[in-house]
Amino acid sequence: MLSSIPLRASRTSLLRVARQQPALRRTFITPTAVRQADLVQDLYLRELKSYKIPQVKASDAEGHVQKFSIPKAPASPEESNIANELKDYETQQVEVEGAASTEGGAAPVEEDWFEEEPEEEEAHH
Template sequence: MMSQSLRASRSILTRASRQQVPVAARRTFLTSAVRRADQVQDLYLRELKAYKPTPVKPSDAEGNVHKFALPQAPASPEEANLASELSAYEAQQVEVEGQAAAGEAAPVEESWFEEDEEEAAAAH
């Protein structure tokens, strides 16, 4: 019984291996994915070629671009006042430290570093 089943399975295998699968059936399995990719690629390329961008108008930038304006020139100093300020400076009297100005009493010099005699004697 066992030998008959082995012979039967061998015969089935040999028949299956001898039997040729039609070429068209094999090719559809191998090329179906490629054909679908080509269809998608063709669809993509067709849509890409059919795309027409909207034309750019000069008025499109009006809301996004500022108009250029030259900056204002800086104000120059008043030259008329320079002459009067220079003459006022030349007319000023020179102040020297330690000398009294005209009409004032001479300043009294105070020494901040001198100690009182009483405090110095008490410390010794």
Template sequence: MLAQTIRASRSSLARAARQHAVISRRTLIAPTAVRQADLVQDMYLRELKNYKPQQIKPSDAEGHVQKFSVPKPPPSPEESDIANDLKSYENQTVEVEGQSAEGTAAPEEDWFEDEEEEAVVPPGATH
């Protein structure tokens, strides 16, 4: 029985060693990718290198930018008009909400009064 156990363990160890060797061989050999030429990328990079931007001239902005002009100052009000306006303002009567022009209080209206509901008449009934 001991001999069978030893043989079984030897065979399992040998099998494990072979599998480990195969795995290690596979991981050590890594395939390298061959770089393929990308024609579009090469053309794009070549055009970028050959591009020369145009020089900006001061006259390029004409037609796109409006000329700045200082706005006209507002006309100065007449001093006599201010005095007359101030006098007419001082002479005005003060209007207070809820008072009539004579100075007596106007009767207040109750805006939240409930209207009387009409009596509901059943159909077929006469008055």
């Protein structure tokens, strides 16, 4: 009997404390907008699950890929032709810009590229 007395006392004291405090309850808050089934998403997922990947064959690439062929080697220039062109270049006359006018015996005409125009005086009234 003595063992049940402390249990009753603790139970009654808990009830008394619970009555004095405002009611605290754990509640589940439901969102206002209820989730409706998305038909498009369900159809999409069902089609994804039912899709079977086709098997790849070795002959599938025949119409889409060209056969590789090694390109032709470029023709090498003829060595004798290069030698003739080099001789022609060495024997060519060098052209100098001012040399043509001095051969005629006349002195080159010196041109003045920067010429100032005379300023006109304004008529004073």
